[in-house]
Every structure is written in C-alpha cells, then in structure tokens.
Amino acid sequence: MSPESPLAAEAAVKTNPGRFFEDFRLGDVLVHATPRTLTVGDASLYTALTGSRFALHSSDDFARSLGYPKAPLDDLLVFHTVFGKTVPDVSLNAVANLGYAEGRFGAPIYPGDTVTATSEVIGLRETSDGKSGVVWVRTRGLNVHHELVLEYVRWVMVRKRAPGQVAVPEPTVPELSDAVPVERLLIPRGLRLQLYDRQLAGSPHLWDDYAVGEKIDHADGMTLEEAEHQIATRLYQNTAKVHFDQLVADAGCFGKRIVYGGHVISIARALSFNGLANAFRIVAIHGGRHTNPTFAGDTLFAWSEVLAKAELPGRPDLGVLRLLTRATKNRPAGDFPALGENGKPHPDVVLEFDYSVLMPRQA
Amino acid sequence: MSPESPLAAEAAVKTNPGRFFEDFRLGDVLVHATPRTLTVGDASLYTALTGSRFALHSSDDFARSLGYPKAPLDDLLVFHTVFGKTVPDVSLNAVANLGYAEGRFGAPIYPGDTVTATSEVIGLRETSDGKSGVVWVRTRGLNVHHELVLEYVRWVMVRKRAPGQVAVPEPTVPELSDAVPVERLLIPRGLRLQLYDRQLAGSPHLWDDYAVGEKIDHADGMTLEEAEHQIATRLYQNTAKVHFDQLVADAGCFGKRIVYGGHVISIARALSFNGLANAFRIVAIHGGRHTNPTFAGDTLFAWSEVLAKAELPGRPDLGVLRLLTRATKNRPAGDFPALGENGKPHPDVVLEFDYSVLMPRQA
C-alpha cells in the first residue's frame, strides 16, 4: 500500500457497496451469496412470526396424506429466502421496489433442502432525470438437484453512482405477462387429494364454492412490532438498511424503519387462512405492489377478491384460484377497500398481491 | 349467486366467525383444525421465549439417561399447542376464560411427533342476563398413534349470537374433581432414575427435601415485551384477537393487548427452575386462574407453595409434588403474596396455577 492510498480507501474495496445502475449489464447472471439450508427451525420461526395455520406446512402427517414426503416449507418463506439473497447484489442502492411479475413456484422445499439463487439482468432503462435507472431481473431459486424452486421477475429503481457521467445502455424493457398462464403452472409431483381432510384443514369450502368476483374479509387484525419484522427479515438474510437501521430511517422521509414488504405479504397470507384455509399451495405470483409503507405499531387486516378460476388439465380433483389479496393498515377490511378517490389505491391499503393458489375440488 | 345475496354476504360464509353460545350442543365433539408437527425448532423458540432450563427438555443425552429416546418437548409447549387449536372452535367469541380442571399429561411428545386435538362439549349454562353462556369442554390432544398426549377441562363464557331469541338447553354443569387423583396420573413408560444427575439438573434437592406447606421464592424477574408474547402465542397458532390486535385492545377496557395467559404460566414455570429444578415433568393441571391481566412491560416474578406430596405405587424412586405457583407482576414475590384484603386474590398476583410434578426421590 502506497502512502497515496490510505487504508480507508483500501478498506472500501473489501466492503460491498452494492451495485449502482451503471454496474448492471444486460444478460449478466448474478450468482448470489450465502446458500441457505432451510430447516424445521425456519418453519417454526415462520409460524411464530406470521401465525400461519395452513395444515400442509404445519403437519408432516397431513402433508403425507397429500402425497408429500413430509411438510414442505411455506411457499412465501421460500420466496423471502430467495429474495433476501438478491438484495446485496441487486437492490442495496435501490430507491424503490417497483414490482413483481411472472412468479412461479416449482419443486417444494423440505426441511434440509438447500436453496441457491441467481438473477439475470433482463431490462435496463435510465430514468429521465439521469440520476437513477430501472433494473429488471429474473431471479431463480434452485435446490441442490438444480430443480427450479421459484422464479420471478422484479424491477427496482437503482441509484447511479455518478449521475450523467457514464454512457448508459440503450433502454431495454422486457415484455412481461399480466399473469402466468395456467399451462405454465408447476403442480407438485405426486400430489393427490383423495384423503384431503377439510376438518383438519380448517374449512369446508373447496374450489367449487368460490365465485369469480367474490370478496372475502379475513376478519382478524395483527399489530406488528419492530422486533418481529426485524427478526423475520434477518431470518431471510435480507440486508436492506431501511428495515434495520434507525439512523438511516431518521434521515429518510418517514423517520421510521420500514417493514419489509415480504413480511406484509406473509401476514396477509396468514390472515387469509380465515376464508381460504384450503388454498394449500401458492403456484404463481402475477404481480404485487406495496402501495403504502408499513411501520411497527401498524395493525394489518386483509381481504381477498377471486379474480379468476381455472381447471387443470387432467386434474378433476384440483383447481386454481387467482386471488387479489389486499392488506390494510389500522382499519378493518370488512368494507373491502380498494381504490381511493381519483382511482388511486386506497390510502389505507398497503399491499395489492395478485397470485394463484391450488385448492381441492369436490369429488 | 342471486342479486339478493350480495358478495359481501356470500363472503361471510367463508370467514369463520367462531361459535356463539347457541352453536354448542351437549355431547358435540369438535375436531380442531391444523394438526401440528412439533420440532426442535419449536423447542428452541420455547427456550428463547421463556428461558426454561429444565435439563430433560434441554438435552437429548440427559433425557436418554432417564430412559427417554431423546429430549421430549416441554409439557407446557404441548399444552399451549393443543389449547391454541381449540380457540377458533371454542373461544373466538369468549367473554372470559373461567378455569381449567382435570388436566393430565400422557404420552411425551418428541420432535417430529404430530399433535391433533378434539374437544367434547360437556356442559352448558346460560348466564342470568341471557346475553351469554358458560361452555365446558373436555379437550384431548392425541399423537399419530392415537395415544392420549394431554386432556383437560376448560370452561369459558361465550357470547350469544342473538340474546334472548333462541331456546337454550337445560343447564348442564359437569362435576369436576378438585384435583386429579394420584392413581389417574400417567407416568412416562420406561422412566428410570438411577442415573439422574442432580448437578446437571441444577439442584441437589429431591422430593424428600420438600415439605408440605413449604414456600419457595423463585427470585428472578422477567420483563415481558409485546413482540415476545405475540411470537409465543402465534407459535401455538392461537388466534385470540385480544393478544394481537391493538384496535380491538383500544376498544377494550385496558387499551392494551393482553398477554396470553399460557405465556404467563410458561414464564412462571421457567422462573420456578430456581427452587424446583428437579421437577422434571408436569403430570397434572388441577386448576388455574388468571387473577389479573398481564401486559407488555410488566415484570413477572413467581413463588410456589407445596400443597401436597404423594408417593407412587411401585415407584420408590419417584414422587409427586402438588404445587401452587403464583406469579406476581411488577413486584418481587419474596414475601409470598397470595390473598389481598377481603380474601380476594392479591392485586399484584396475576396467576394461580395448581399442578403436580414428578421429582426423583433419594435412593
């Protein structure tokens, strides 16, 4: 080390400052750090942090009755784990998390399975003010057999390191589907529903009982605590500063740490048990928006609308429900708030989550 | 759907509003949802949330030295799991949790075992104002071999859906024992005490060393946090709104979320290690009362009185202590507070828990 390169500058090389907009190249495949073996320890924490009650993820015996070898981990726990891995490589310098699309779940993850994640850069577009750019990535989670566990597209607005100084690439905006088509959904191998026990699952209502356009109030409220969302977000090894660092929060526009949006999704999904107890598997995430920030102290509620129903070829026992679940904060959702004035999202709505679930059909 | 049945009304059918007093029938057996495979993840969380230090539940090797195949899960973790399952079916519309009786623990639960629960309605009595009624249920937890894991009677006051409008059943009040008799206690099969290591267990004092009437101050205090009791209560998949929903709390008489009484029992039991470290197994719950509510921010202390001692036929190595453990809030328990003025429970006492434990005897 020369006197001209002080140690502090040297040290900056070791610390990961995160990628800036200029650092992304179309077609790059980022291999994310810290593979993660998910375990029954993670399953217990997920239950304890969200209150989820879906029987498939709660009971090995219930899972075996459906043809699973044991209880798979909650789909969203797997999603958050994969998502968390991408943060240091994709969104450490993000200004905003803009959206999700084309999310599909594949091979179930069981306790003991290890998940790795990669992200391919599939779109880049500088913002008009030249200070940042939108980055689209397709993230894939794999198990150790290289089977697809999960894939989704996410786009984020990322700061530039040096606004205006670097030649930016031609804008490339990927074409994304509004929804994952039914024929692309991945149905767990060996799934059978002859022994599906509705009493143990918690609801008599099957796929046949739901109507397109039907709205379901999930009734219960859940007040979030700072320790809870931090513990959840660290469980996913997600390092985004806004969730953890009160000094960063003090310098931001809210003065508070922001709850990881994925924790809000998980709470909404857990609340949705009351009304959708037989929605045992998430198969697709068509889109999602965090329309308002959520903070510790907020009480979340949720309601769902059935957007569509689909049959599955060769599966008279199983149907798909496409749901739009909205979470509200600090007010019950029994009046199904969606839009506010001027057609914008209702100010009390913090989440719009558009996804599809599997549900047994009547025999 | 007809125009006369709007979607909102339709949706109400999907959401479980909980049973009202009119919905219970004497002799009904309710099969509770969400079977639960308990794991080492739950054991770790139980330790982390309560600070329990009983060697049997902490160490596989200690457990094996007593003839167990590995460390069984804490008796109260099993109790709370079974209890949690009953809430959506029994007490979602409860006004008050009135009491427990005739609790017995049977087959130990090991990591990997799945617990299911049912409740039989054994008593019903309308309250004099006609607005609610008392419901008695006998709840049973089973493992997958259909062995009894736990049973207990609980009675709660439940709101009526429509006061005064429905013919109510003849009052039926079950006769309940003041205490589970020694001959009905279930002793774990294969239990042996020749290798019981008092140093590892944490106390030299055995069954022989305790006297009826003896009082033990458990000395330590534990301040509760909102996140802690919520995490614990969700771990048990207990959905009672008063523990989680600050909006419900704001509308209640305390303005605060109420700590699940079971968490208070667990904290008291964990504190009781200091003075009762060799009380390795709870075998009966004779009764329990939450004499005052507990809130986040309260600091709990505990003391115990030895109510009775019993020998076990054919077991010169093992004795039963019947204990009354009281928890206090925001004041140490070294002066053994029990009753306040007028013979009512002391205002600082939040819990009276009447139970029996197994303890090794001197060789």
Next chain:
Amino acid sequence: MSPESPLAAEAAVKTNPGRFFEDFRLGDVLVHATPRTLTVGDASLYTALTGSRFALHSSDDFARSLGYPKAPLDDLLVFHTVFGKTVPDVSLNAVANLGYAEGRFGAPIYPGDTVTATSEVIGLRETSDGKSGVVWVRTRGLNVHHELVLEYVRWVMVRKRAPGQVAVPEPTVPELSDAVPVERLLIPRGLRLQLYDRQLAGSPHLWDDYAVGEKIDHADGMTLEEAEHQIATRLYQNTAKVHFDQLVADAGCFGKRIVYGGHVISIARALSFNGLANAFRIVAIHGGRHTNPTFAGDTLFAWSEVLAKAELPGRPDLGVLRLLTRATKNRPAGDFPALGENGKPHPDVVLEFDYSVLMPRQA
C-alpha cells in the same frame, strides 16, 4: 421443620442465591447445570436474531464442500451457550464482567450435539475495599465424546456475602497470554478448501488480500430491540438479571436493561460479513472488552482492524487473521473510532473484540 425455622427461611435453601466471593476456592471445578443439545432450531434463531450470513453456517452443502459433514453451528452461538451455563454458578452476584482471555474453539458443534460446561477457579483476589473480589475461571465446553469444544478464561468482580467478616485467601492472579499462539489453535479435522466457492461465500477477498493495519468499515447499522436481545439471551439460557428485569434496571445506574455483551459481539460479527465474508471460522478469542453499555434502541455499527496475519504449518491453503473488531453505537464507524481523549476508549465504542479467524488463501 421446627418453629424456629420458618418456611421462608427453609425456602431460601431451595433457591440458588448464586456464589459470593467467599464461596469460591482455588482449584474448585464447578459442573454447570443444564446440558444443551443444540439444533437447527437454534441455528435458525441465531440467524434471525443476528442476521449472520456466513455460508458455512447457512448451508449444509457449502459445509460439505469444505469437508464438514453438515453445517456446524456458529462459533459464537456455541460460545454464548457455554457462557450462559456458567452464569448461575459464577456471576449471579457479579458487579462487573472484567475480561476474557485465552479463548480457543475446538471440535465443531453440529445440530444434535450436546454441550456441557465446567469452570475451574484459577484466580482469586479481594478488592481493596473489602466488599468484593475478582474471580478468574477457566471454562471448558465439551461435547458428548468429551472433546474440547471451547475453552476460555473469564474474570469477574463478585460481591462478598459479608464484607470484612471472612478470612480471604491469599491473592492468586493467573498469568494469561496476550494472545493464543498460532501453534495452540485447533483446526477442524478434515477441513479442505479446494472447492471453496467465493461467489457463494460472498466475497472475492482471501487471506492474501488483507494487510496488517488495514481497516475495514462494515458499513451497515443494526438497531436493537428489547425483545431481540432478551430472546437471544434466553436462548443461551443466560440468567443474568440485568438483561431481563426492569425492576433491577430501575434500581441501577442506567434505568434500562443492559444488552448481554455477547449479543453485541454477535451483531458485530454478523455485520463484519460485509468486508470479511471469507472469515469462515473463529479459532481464538484473545480478549474482549465491553467499553460501554448497550441498550435497546441503540443502533450498532462495526469496523475491524487487521492486527496480524499468520500462516499455518502444513496448510498452504489456509491462513489466520487476527482482528480487532470494534462496535459503535448510534454512529457509523466509517471514520474508524478507537480511542477518545486521554487515550480512553472512544465514548461511542461499546465493544473491542480481539480474535482470530481462518480464511482461505489463494491457490
């Protein structure tokens, strides 16, 4: 019981009041209670409470690529577990935790392994005011094969039961090394680094890339919550009152519960991933000081200085870095704060942790 020995006095015998200075004898070996089987449940909680991202502890497959049979538990989780066991026997009546030295890690601990702990009294010295004394213990953690898992020397100032009334032993102060010499370090058996994957580990920088004197800012901040440090400290079955009992805190000089110093060490180590991701194993703890107390609400940052580098005989693939990691509270550490005025520790520094890690070398 005679009328002269009231029940309260009798009960005091059952409750462990902790050892006072007079109760320690040079050469005593204390066998600590509550052996602990560590599991994947503990691993998940450790991740969730600290945010640690080291690949070795996160992934069974990554661990196997290095020759481990599966992911070992984090070194500091093992340290805190052993430390926690010593509290009821060593430091329940401690006035101050003075220091650590000669810490070495031996056999890795895997999920399912049980740890027991003993402490040998190796030094005693009454304080000049006669009210307390310093106790030195060498604590050892063993697995069930009686292999050394961890050993370290700790010294604490312990109150006397009755100042001035008891003949105190001749002062004996052990000679302690400033640092564990490289030849005494224990390298995990079977460790191989040919397949070490730096992308999965999270950093391209190997042992060769670090220079003595180099300073590394770990950049991220972590705000601590009361529930988090309590959950962590209970996980370790550490019963020191100052961490849990707000009534004790109210009577103390800070009015707040004090965060267990080990939790601060773990947060600093987790933050150090950003800059030291390939420091996959702690092999020695040369010393450590908690230079200021940490409370809930504080935001921790950390930076490290490379104190020394060492090769290992016969291991061209592996090197040792001796690090001094400092944690600061409520201010970033990018300016590397160390000493304040007058050469005392900087007032914003809460931790100085002097330890050695293993890191792969360039092939």
